[in-house]
Every structure is written in structure tokens, then in C-alpha cells.
Amino acid sequence: MNVPVPKRFVRQPHKFQFPGGLLLYLLPLPLALGAMLSLVAGDLYGVIVNAGGYLLYATAATWIGRAGDLARQARLRVSKPRPRYRIRAAWLVAVTTALLSWLGAGYPLWLMPAFGLAALGGMYLYYGFDPKTAQETAGADDRETAAALEEAETILERIDSANRKIQNREFNRRIERILAVARDILDEIARDPADLRRARKFLKIYLEGARKVTEGYASTHRYADSTGLEENFRQLLETIESVFRRQHKKLLENDLFDLDVQIEVLQTRMRQEGFEPLEKKESTNE
Amino acid sequence: MRLPHTLKKILGWLMLFTTIGVVSCQSMYHARLDNAPKFPLTKW
Numbered sequence: 544m545n546v547p548v549p550k551r552f553v554r555q556p557h558k559f560q561f562p563g564g565l566l567l568y569l570l571p572l573p574l575a576l577g578a579m580l581s582l583v584a585g586d587l588y589g590v591i592v593n594a595g596g597y598l599l600y601a602t603a604a605t606w607i608g609r610a611g612d613l614a615r616q617a618r619l620r621v622s623k624p625r626p627r628y629r630i631r632a633a634w635l636v637a638v639t640t641a642l643l644s645w646l647g648a649g650y651p652l653w654l655m656p657a658f659g660l661a662a663l664g665g666m667y668l669y670y671g672f673d674p675k676t677a678q679e680t681a682g683a684d685d686r687e688t689a690a691a692l693e694e695a696e697t698i699l700e701r702i703d704s705a706n707r708k709i710q711n712r713e714f715n716r717r718i719e720r721i722l723a724v725a726r727d728i729l730d731e732i733a734r735d736p737a738d739l740r741r742a743r744k745f746l747k748i749y750l751e752g753a754r755k756v757t758e759g760y761a762s763t764h765r766y767a768d769s770t771g772l773e774e775n776f777r778q779l780l781e782t783i784e785s786v787f788r789r790q791h792k793k794l795l796e797n798d799l800f801d802l803d804v805q806i807e808v809l810q811t812r813m814r815q816e817g818f819e820p821l822e823k824k825e826s827t828n829e
Numbered sequence: 830m831r832l833p834h835t836l837k838k839i840l841g842w843l844m845l846f847t848t849i850g851v852v853s854c855q856s857m858y859h860a861r862l863d864n865a866p867k868f869p870l871t872k873w
Contacts, residue, residue, distance in 0.1 A: 571849055
């Protein structure tokens with residue numbers, strides 16, 4: 544008789560995440576060293592310039608970190624005005640770099656603006672500026688974004704709670720990865736509500752599909768110990784994860800040209816696995 | 830035209846690395862040499 548063997552369930556600890564403004568802590572490290580050397584040499588001016596410069600960069604780094612946290616926490620209240628940390632940090636870095644080029648590095652005064660502008664440009668390209676408010680982006684309604692994100696967040700919570708019922712470490716990890724990518728996608732939408740229009744299908748079909756699959760497996764796998772079921776579930780999770788990753792990449796690159804093809808692929812897969820197709824619901828909703 | 834995300838990141842990183850890196854290293858260099866007169870506001 545085939546007796547199912549209970550598997551030991553150990554939840555993986557969360558992965559360490561680098562702080563948001565890590566680069567701004569690391570790049571000016573020579574300043575910290577310079578401050579110490581100045582201190583040893585008894586040069587008060589050097590201490591003030593170097594330590595002050597490092598502190599200002601560190602402040603900008605903290606702001607960048609806060610901007611990231613805010614994007615995560617504020618997903619559900621997109622309409623509220625938020626402090627524009629990224630722009631503040633960019634200007635702080637620009638001014639600090641400009642001043643240091645003259646006061647610390649000893650470059651001629653006329654080079655100050657060049658350093659400042661280059662640093663500002665670097666901050667814009669690397670970290671980006673704060674998202675525009677929804678009113679500024681054509682067509683996207685603030686409340687609409689907030690409602691869509693809230694709905695998506697509820698689905699993610701349901702997937703997460705279904706994941707807790709699944710006693711298989713491999714699946715748990717896969718689902719956690721899927722959830723992480725999904726949250727990145729939501730962050731991206733919250734950052735730029737114009738993405739909502741292009742990600743609507745993702746929110747309605749992909750996420751709902753992932754929830755159905757996960758909840759379905761969570762409720763049946765304890766009663767049906769079948770390797771076939773596991774294999775199907777594994778393949779579905781693989782498909783979902785790769786589609787989610789591609790969706791995130793496309794959102795970042797603002798290119799959703801072949802998204803419909805991916806949606807078709809996922810729907811066909813789900814239909815093959817016996818999950819109800821979602822097009823009908825989709826068409827009644829719109 | 831919008832730059833691809835990765836290209837933006839690389840360009841931004843290079844610009845930050847060049848500006849902040851150069852300025853910080855030069856400041857440290859001056860501190861290391863203890864050549865205070867090179868600092869423009871040092872005579873106070």
C-alpha cells in the first residue's frame with residue numbers, strides 16, 4: 544500500500560536585501576578615509592570637508608532607501624501625495640559633488656556646475672526620479688490604479704496563504720519567487736500608473752490564474768498523493784514564473800509587444816491542466 | 830525616445846562612479862598628503 548510519507552516542512556528565511564542607496568554609501572568611502580587621515584594629521588578643514596561630504600552622500604542614500612520602502616508601502620494609497628525623496632536625493636548628491644569638487648578635490652571653480660550636472664544626470668539615470676502623480680499621466684485614474692493594486696494585493700495574500708498550506712519546500716520556494724516578482728510588478732505600476740493600462744491583463748488573468756492554480760493544489764494535494772499532479776503543478780508554476788518575469792522585464796522596458804502571445808500560452812496551459820478559462824469573465828468585466 | 834532600462838542603469842552608474850568616485854578620491858588624496866594650502870578656504 545502506498546502510504547504517503549509526511550515531509551518535513553522548513554520555511555526558508557527571507558533573502559538578505561541590499562539597502563536601496565547602497566551605491567551612495569560605497570562610492571564616497573574614500574571621503575570617510577580622508578576624514579580619518581585629516582583627523583590624524585590634525586587638519587580640521589579636511590575633517591569637515593571629508594566627513595561632511597560623506598554624511599551628505601549617506602543622507603541621500605537613506606532618502607533613496609526610503610523612496611523604495613515608500614513605493615512598497617504606499618501601493619494601496621497611490622493618490623496620497625508622497626515626499627519626493629528621489630528628487631531630493633538627486634539634488635543633494637549634485638550639490639555635494641559640486642561643492643566637493645571645489646572645496647575638497649581642489650578643482651577650479653568653473654568645473655563645479657559640470658560635476659553637479661553630471662552627478663544629477665547620473666542620479667536620474669540610475670535611480671530615476673519620483674513617479675508622476677496619476678493626474679499627470681494621460682488616461683490613468685488615480686482611484687482606478689489604487690483599486691486595481693488593492694485587488695492584486697488581495698490575490699497575492701490569498702496565494703501566500705495557500706502557499707502556507709502546501710507542504711513541499713520546492714513548491715513553497717517557487718511560489719515565493721512568483722510572489723516576489725508579482726510584487727515587483729505592482730511596485731512598477733505604483734511607480735508609474737501609466738503602466739496600469741498595459742498591465743491590466745496581467746492583473747486580471749495571470750494573477751487570478753496563479754491564485755486558482757495554487758489554491759487548487761493546496762486544497763487537493765493532501766488527499767490525492769499523485770506524482771502526476773505534482774509534475775503538472777511544477778510545470779504550471781514554471782510557466783507562471785517565467786511569464787511573470789517576462790512581464791516585469793517588459794514593463795521595465797515599456798515594451799509589451801508580444802504580451803498577448805504570452806497570455807495565450809498561459810491560458811492554453813491552464814486549460815490543458817483543467818482550469819477554467821478566464822476569457823469569459825474577462826469579457827463580462829469589460 | 831526612451832533608453833532601455835539596462836542602458837540607463839549602466840550610464841547612470843558610470844556617471845555616478847566618475848563624478849562621486851573622482852571627487853572622493855581627490856579629496857582623500859589631498860587629506861593624505863596633508864597639503865592643507867591646496868584647499869581653497871583653508872586659511873581661516
